[in-house]
Amino acid sequence: MTSAAPAPRVADFGTLSDGTHVQRWEIGDPGGVHAAVLTYGARLQAVRVPADDGSPVDVALGLPTLDDYVADDAYLGAVVGRYANRIAHGRFTLDGASFTLPRNDGPHTLHGGPEGFHRRVWSGEGFADANREGVRMSLRSPDGDMGFPGNLDVTVTYSVDRHGTVTVDYHATTDAPTVVNLSQHVYWNLAGTGSVDGHLLTVHADQYLPVDPAGLPLTDPRPVTGTAFALDAPLGPARRSSETQIARRGGLDHCYLLRGGATREPRPAAVLTEPASGLRLETWTTEPGLQVYTANTLAKPFGPWAAVCLETQNYPDGPNRTWTPRPVLRPGGVYRSRTEYRFTATTTGKPA
Secondary structure, eight states: OOTTOOOOEEEEEEEOTTSOEEEEEEEEOTTSSEEEEETBTTEEEEEEEEOTTSOEEEOBOOOSSHHHHHHOOSOTTOEEOSBOSEEGGGEEEETTEEEEOOOOBTTBEETTOTTSGGGSBOEEEEEEOSSEEEEEEEEEEOTTGGGOOSOEEEEEEEEEETTOOEEEEEEEEESSOEEOBOEEOOEEOTTSSSOSTTOEEEESEEEEOOBOTTSOBOSSOEEOTTSGGGOOSBHHHHHTOOOHHHHTTTSOEEEEEETTOSOSSOEEEEEEEETTTTEEEEEEESOSEEEEEOOTTOOTTTOTTSOEEEEEESOTTGGGSOOSSOOEEOTTOOEEEEEEEEEEETTTOSBO
């Protein structure tokens, strides 16, 4: 981004059936890396990055209209919460009290429930300085929202800096003990179209969580060494593996335990590259886990395996497990998380 780049641009994106207006914010350098964010679900609708030849590639799957997003059940580009991933049987216990959540993934609760944060209209506020520009998305989730306790005030800040890094900062506070695990459900395709079978993915993890047929963790973590989870080949062979863990999900849909666990500052989590476009995406995060999902059940207009999700987050079913860190937020505490998406052109090694 140059100092001459314009401030964040905002436009109307449509109106919901209840009369609520939805905005579309554009941030970043129109001639370099820039992104579009919707107040509906705080969604990343687009991330455009210059390829090796300078032509822009939209590397994030998005939909053209608000009606399309209302009909979407794949969480395209959305912030998911209060708890990303699954909570077993839609229930958990906290400080001796039991809480029941609506179930929207068979017998389990997925991504905060059927009316989670992906279905809410957030408030957007643009900002810019000499180094970056962005938009702050704010939401209050009231006590009892989708069964979760406590009034939760959430801010998700999207920004693009002068180097073209797209950063997502999460911040939340509560007035009662609750559980929080926020993530971004962007679907990446560095070619902009087609299958991601030719994409190369490296994850900085030595272990993953095996799952049952419903996607819930089965046992303690297992090593990736010597398995298709080592991801030392293009995504195509990995997601077509006959290994039971992958075959039962129709591809990858598993949480990796990142080396070092949760951290104060972002560190490398994964590297995704695509030979045709010459683009490379590094994902950095403070989170302990990375859910890798090869879009195994993605519907039209894209279809299965048209993207890969790299969901930085705490571990699935965390409220019911003894794994650390526990996803509990208490009054006076602050939930903080940061994920960075760093783009380069693979043949030059320079920022995209």
